[in-house]
Structures are given as C-alpha cells and as structure tokens.
Amino acid sequence: MNKMYVRFALSILLAAMLIGPVIAKDDHDDSPIVKHMERVASNYKKLRRQARRMKFDDTSVKMVAQMQIHVIGAMHENFEVAEKLSGKEKKLMILNFRKDMSKLVKKLLDLEIALLEDRKADAKRMIGELAKHKSDGHEKYTEEGGES
Numbered sequence: 061m062n063k064m065y066v067r068f069a070l071s072i073l074l075a076a077m078l079i080g081p082v083i084a085k086d087d088h089d090d091s092p093i094v095k096h097m098e099r100v101a102s103n104y105k106k107l108r109r110q111a112r113r114m115k116f117d118d119t120s121v122k123m124v125a126q127m128q129i130h131v132i133g134a135m136h137e138n139f140e141v142a143e144k145l146s147g148k149e150k151k152l153m154i155l156n157f158r159k160d161m162s163k164l165v166k167k168l169l170d171l172e173i174a175l176l177e178d179r180k181a182d183a184k185r186m187i188g189e190l191a192k193h194k195s196d197g198h199e200k201y202t203e204e205g206g207e208s
C-alpha cells in the first residue's frame with residue numbers, strides 16, 4: 061500500500077516537472093516589449109468596448125494613462141526585427157520605430173484630453189484610429205508583419 065502511495069506521489073511529481081515549465085513558459089519567455097504591448101492591448105480591448113457603447117467612465121482615463129506609460133516603456137525596448145540588423149540599417153529602423161511610437165503616444169495624450177473634456181465622439185474616433193497605428197506598426201516592426 062505504501063509503495064503505491066510513493067509511486068503515485070512520484071508520478072505526480074514527474075508530471076509537475078514536465079508540465080510546469082510548459083505552463084509557465086509564456087510568462088517567462090515574453091520579451092520586455094511584448095509585456096508592455098500586452099498591457100497596451102488589454103486596456104485597448106476594454107476601451108474599444110466602451111467606445112462601441114459610447115459609455116466612458118472613471119476607468120477610461122486610467123486605462124489611457126496606462127497605455128501611455130506602456131507605449132513609452134515599449135518604445136525604449138529592443139525588438140527582434142531591429143536586433144537582426146546592424147550598423148546604419150539598425151539605427152534607422154530604431155529611429156523610425158521611435159517616431160511611430162511617439163505618434164501613438166501623442167494620439168493617446170489627445171485621447172486623454174478628449175475624455176477629460178467629455179468629447180465622446182472625438183474619443184470614439186481616436187480609439188478607432190488606434191487600430192491603424194497598431195496594424196501599420198506591426199507590419200513594419202514585427203516578424204509576423206501585422207498578424208499580431
């Protein structure tokens with residue numbers, strides 16, 4: 061009976077050792093830029109829902125502020141497409157990336173003011189425009205070229 065328990069416990073331990081790293085992998089493997097972008101994406105998703113219903117509340121400005129912070133964070137991280145280049149080409153890629161990211165930051169700052177001034181239609185339009193920043197940015201600066 062005791063042997064059975066030991067075998068059972070050992071097989072649980074073995075399974076945990078095998079499955080654990082697979083489950084934990086996603087979090088640990090994400091690069092800093094992906095972590096920032098995921099925070100941008102989760103707030104963006106909620107904001108789009110609010111924009112669809114034209115129902116903004118106290119959380120809206122907070123979400124936009126979070127997005128601003130994480131876009132600025134992402135702006136200063138390495139990204140794969142640039143890391144594969146070198147010299148002048150790499151420098152230019154990073155410069156263009158920062159220019160495009162700064163356009164996104166500016167849009168998010170304008171969006172914050174629109175929300176604070178309760179200009180709902182403007183806020184809705186700007187939230188719609190974020191999709192273009194995303195698709196253009198991903199097309200130029202990610203391996204998937206806009207699929208993510």
Ligand code: HEM
Nearest residue numbers: 097098100101104139140160161190193194197201202208
């Ligand atoms: C509202 C706008 C945006 C959202 C919601 C967004 C969302 C995301 C998400 C969810 C990821 C992670 C994808 C993955 O799982 O690998 C990602 C990665 C990334 N995004 Fe964005 N993004 C936005 C705008 C932009 C812009 C404007 C740029 C560039 C100017 C950009 C550049 C990148 C890069 C370089 C990565 C990392 C790809 C890699 O090397 O793994 N994103 N983004």
